[in-house]
Amino acid sequence: MTKVIIFDFDGTLADTIDILLSITNRLSVEFGFKSATKEELAQLSNLNSWQILKYSGISLFKFPLLIRKLKAELRREIPNIQLFPGIKEVLLELKKLDFQLGIITSNSRENVLETLEANGLQGTFTFIYSGSTFGKHKVINRWLKREQINAREVVYVGDEIRDIDAAKKTGIKVIAVSWGFNSQEALAAQNPDFLIESPQELSEIMSNMR
Template sequence: MKKYKLVLFDFDGTLADSIPWLVKAINGVAEKYKFRQLTPKEFTELRGQNPREVMKYMQVAWWKVPLIARHMRQLAAQNIRHIQLFDGMELILAQLDAADVRLGVVSSNSEENVRHVLGDALANVVEFYECSVPIFRKRARFERIVRKANLEREKILCVGDEIRDAEAAKQAQLAFGAVGWGMSRIQDFAPYAPREVFFQVSDIATRLID
């Protein structure tokens, strides 16, 4: 019997290797919206913090957050050729689909950007898309999918690379799987007691497919 019947993936830093692009783009966005620019050392130190702590450190005004998020989605669309799936991720998604595991993507990025990076074949095997998600609204999008999927919560796994992913899954009473190749490090997730831990992409198939 499958451990999970539905897996909800974050996109940036989980499915897609977009962190290098983000590192290059963030200070230009900071200059445009007048918040604190980061050195490479500062960026690394902030990777394990939750969004509120990051915003406080970077001196981002709350009212600017929707504007910044929209601008980041536009920048991602303009630079989409530089954003690819992590090596091996295409195979993992295909294997999950072949094993009758339902798939979803919940992301602050746009659905258009997500579908472009996935490609037509993979985009069509994803059943649920909740995209352009506001920074603190991921729990609500998880809840929406729970209602649509008509599954018991223990049969749903949320997979992500950021502290806010773990927080949202916990708030929605859903199991969380932490990945070790994105924004936060595996040890940063310890306070959230992730149900699953994936140190490398291939671990997803090993852990989730019978």
């Protein structure tokens, strides 16, 4: 029986893709990598994170500083960040069904908390953890061990290939959402447990997993 639902944030709950593209393009000159148009972003949606880094020419040495700057810039955009349509209603419904909800994200905890508060969702999530871009599985494993929760009782919901990889490395089920960064075709190729096209489908799946 599933008791806990862990969510990714950007591209899963919050529609930050266009904002992140704009910020990244602004930082591209400073950090010496290729900027991207919306058309190029659509092509990149078929790639995993390492392939995107190689394509853009981002220096791995500069990458940690880039991520810190990206998070700081994103914080200024919080008033402009919207949740995907239907997400808020589904989260509140899942909460009423007594699922424990959490967030594990590569965004900053402060950015997530402020966005949730701005959208009337403060107190909805039991925990919010911020991890490295490529280390979500480590955060999940530490959380499972600390809380002494069986991996079979947990589901992870995310929009990227790396979310599916993290879930599989930790032995938890994964629901991939098609409205985020990676394309539906790219996600399907990674064989998630479920691949959904609307937040309402999440409610249906989780109701059957109780």
